[in-house]
Ligand SMILES: NC(=O)c1ccc[n+]([C@@H]2O[C@H](COP(=O)([O-])OP(=O)(O)OC[C@H]3O[C@@H](n4cnc5c(N)ncnc54)[C@H](O)[C@@H]3O)[C@@H](O)[C@H]2O)c1
């Protein structure tokens with residue numbers, strides 16, 4: 001088993017990575033939740049039928065009373081009505097301050113269940129069992145939990161760190177290729193911004209089967225890189241910004257496709273290639289960097305470019321959270337493995353994108 005400890009003031013917790021871990025979840029949860037009796041297991045309509053049974057058995061064997069709360073799969077479940085449904089369900093179940101919530105699923109379930117845990121009884125313990133590649137390398141690490149509002153994604157939320165994160169790479173076997181590829185966009189991002197040898201490692205394994213052979217190393221490396229960034233910047237005021245590489249332009253592509261045509265990973269992949277191209281044009285990024293990124297993302301079926309009009313760029317750049325007034329901070333690559341923030345006037349960026 002690979003174990004990583006995230007060190008945050010007064011709230012250290014472990015991330016454990018091992019094939020088959022799901023069937024040992026009970027004993028591992030017991031170690032960090034010595035007093036808990038009831039566990040609310042939040043999952044979705046795809047993941048529940050696949051994995052909730054095995055998890056429930058393991059939790060029961062460790063002496064917990066586990067109850068499943070299953071939401072319809074998909075982003076629309078990350079909403080206020082679903083949150084209220086969970087609160088009422090937890091209350092009905094008799095969940096107390098010494099009990100805990102478990103998120104079994106992708107980023108949607110993790111964000112929603114985490115926010116429910118952060119707010120129920122002013123905060124109960126929380127364990128993440130992420131089952132998508134994106135959730136394992138990204139959303140389950142860092143403590144951000146949220147729901148979407150009519151006005152936009154992730155607009156209501158909290159920072160709520162888990163007591164434990166359990167990653168069973170075997171759960172990824174049932175992911176559709178497109179969902180696996182979505183997670184790969186974030187995996188490749190880590191190599192681009194922080195770790196050139198890791199980028200090269202991935203480039204030598206250009207396909208799902210090749211990555212799966214080395215999946216524990218891939219998960220460990222990504223979580224370790226995110227851990228380092230999060231430990232330095234728990235509240236997202238500085239270094240976490242680097243994780244935004246590919247995301248400013250990616251958000252424009254998601255918007256251009258009305259959040260239907262392109263997945264987040266597809267948009268981020270094209271956003272990374274485009275950000276590298278801009279960096280190359282401005283003499284900040286070495287020539288050929290964009291092509292290296294594009295070759296790797298293409299190996300997972302991710303697009304190199306996404307059509308986007310000037311108006312769509314304008315709308316997305318205007319909404320960008322990382323912007324302050326007239327300026328925007330775009331993340332560029334000084335080289336593969338080293339990202340730098342680049343502050344510039346929004347108007348200039350929009351001009352360059354025409
Ligand atoms: N909190 C953070 O720091 C953070 C970071 C990045 C993304 N996010 C959030 O994460 C969400 C996206 O996460 P996601 O891509 O995991 O989406 P998701 O949770 O919707 O999962 C994608 C799909 O895969 C299915 N699925 C999950 N695990 C499966 C498995 N093992 N086998 C088969 N199917 C499975 C789900 O039912 C769903 O249909 C977004 O809401 C995003 O805002 C949060």
Ligand SMILES: [Zn+2]
Pocket residue numbers: 186247264268
């Ligand atoms: Zn992302």
